[in-house]
Amino acid sequence: MKQAMIITVGTGSTVAHGISRAIQDHHPEFVFFIGTEESIQKTLPAVLETSKLEENQYEIRTTQRPNDVERISMECVEHIKCLMHRGYRPEEIVADFTSGTKAMSAGLVVATFIMETGSVSYVHGERDQNGRVISGTERVTSIEPNRLLAEKKITLAIRLFNRYQFDSSLAVLSEVEGLIKTPDIVEKVTLLSRLTKAYSAWDRFELKAAIELLGGLENHPLASQWGIKKQLKHNNNTLHLEEKSQYSSFRAVDLLENAKRRAEEGKFDDAVARLYRLIEYLAQVKLHNDYGRLLTDNLDITALPNKLQGKYEQLKNSKQKLELGLTRSYELLEDLDDPLGKQFMEDYRRKGEIRVVLRMRNASILAHGFGPVGERAYCRCLRVIQDYLDLTFDNWRRIVPMVQFPKLRENPLS
Structure with a gap:
């Protein structure tokens, strides 16, 4: 894989040797040197002589503010972009921060994280009494910022x-x-x-x-x-x-939790649309499970009690098919003397809370209206729907934890 390097240049008796060692270790095709006027004049000539780089294999950039981390990091970002314009992908760029001021080294490392370059290297070794790395003991260590x-x-x-x-x-x-x-x-x-x-x-x-x-x-x-x-x-x-049955308390509670997730996201129109579907679904569950598998999208009138068949026969469409909407489904439940149907139709006729829920849904831009649904309206709808769940299923609250989505630990202990 081809490689390019961007290297900070400092001053000192062993700095040139360390930089040359890094270049020797990585074998770059092209190098950006970043330094002060002093370090470029004092250190770089020895680096170029030792590393045998041709004039077309490197460029020199001088920083005027060697102690300004933020400024240097932004300069290094631009230098990395220049290398990318030369055809090097981020993962092909190595940043060496062995020498230079602390701000220069820090600025270069920050830039590598911003630009997601392949690796960062530094040269270290045994040090003399003055803290300088002893020439000949240098070792090059590379880390991958991409892992972090x-x-x-x-x-x-x-x-x-x-x-x-x-x-x-x-x-x-x-x-x-x-x-x-x-x-x-x-x-x-x-x-x-x-x-x-x-x-x-x-x-x-x-x-x-x-x-x-x-x-x-x-x-x-x-x-x-x-x-x-x-x-x-x-x-x-x-x-x-849920997969075993289309008509179950598990699917009902799943739909409820889906609505709650939309509300958590602040998508109250979506949440209310799902709550409306849940109200409709409860009627479908009742008709299917308690009254001989009756289906609202194609009602079998012959499965109804004789006293009801005449009434619902008149409701067939031009294709001689009977499809029940939400209110008609609950009206049928009422006709079948079902407690859920009787409660719904009583609320509906006296313009109670269920009528408010239906009106809120119809006013939504996602239904027939032009306005948004707010959090207060959603919460009001939720309370009403939960009351109807209580009328439909005895155990629905025990199902809630089973259909809730997991929350992953962001920083798990290994």
């Missing part, structure tokens, strides 16, 4: 996951894949990508995809480090239960 950057980006991806920003999390993880390929980083990225894709699929109600992606992940060592092993097991079991 990768860990930082993984932490960012975890934060985004915990905020349900799954697409953004995957985008950050894709950046990590291009930074470094060490086994431990690859393992983290692979698992976190799979987790993110799984919960992204679940968040979109793609249950089969979520089941396939989550399978077995609770047994991965990182699941324990991230503090999600138990939750993954709960989620896996719940997904399988």
Whole structure:
């Protein structure tokens, strides 16, 4: 792989030898030297003589403020950009900060993190009584800032996951894949990508995809480090239960939690739209599970009691098909003497809270209106829907922890 270097140049009797050793070790095709007027005049000639660099293999940049870390870091960023314009990728650039003022060394290192360069090197060795490295004892040590950057980006991806920003999390993880390929980083990225894709699929109600992606992940060592092993097991079991039946308390509570996640993001219109769907879904569950698998999208009138068949026969459309909307579904439940249906229709007729919920949803830009839904309106809708869940399922509150998404530890202990 071709390489370029950017090197800070200081002064001192052994500095030239140390810089030459770094160049010898890395074999760069091109070098940027950064120094003061003094260090360029006193040190660089010996470096050029020893390293045998041709005139077209290096450029010299002089800094006027050698003790200004911020200024030097910005200058080094521009120098790194110049190397990139010459055709060097960030991972092909080595920054050596062995000599120069402390501010010059610090500024160069900061620039490598900003530009995500391949490695940082410094020369060290045995020192004399004056603290200078003894010529001939030098050793070159390289570190990869990309590893630190990768860990930082993984932490960012975890934060985004915990905020349900799954697409953004995957985008950050894709950046990590291009930074470094060490086994431990690859393992983290692979698992976190799979987790993110799984919960992204679940968040979109793609249950089969979520089941396939989550399978077995609770047994991965990182699941324990991230503090999600138990939750993954709960989620896996719940997904399988949801997949078995379209009409269940698990799906109802899952829809409720989906609405809560949208509210956490501040997307109250989306949240209320889901709560509206949940109200509709509760009627569908009741009709299907308690009254002979009745379906609201194609009601089998012959399955109704004889006294009701005449009424609902008249509601068929031109294709002789009967589709029930939300209010008609609850009206049918009322006709079947169902407590949920009777409560809904009573609230609806006296223009109670359920009527307010429906009006709020219809006024949303995502339904029939033109305005946004605020947090107060969402909270009011949530309270009403939870009351209707109480009328429908005895155990729904015990299901909540089983469908909640996990929160990963950002800085797990190994």
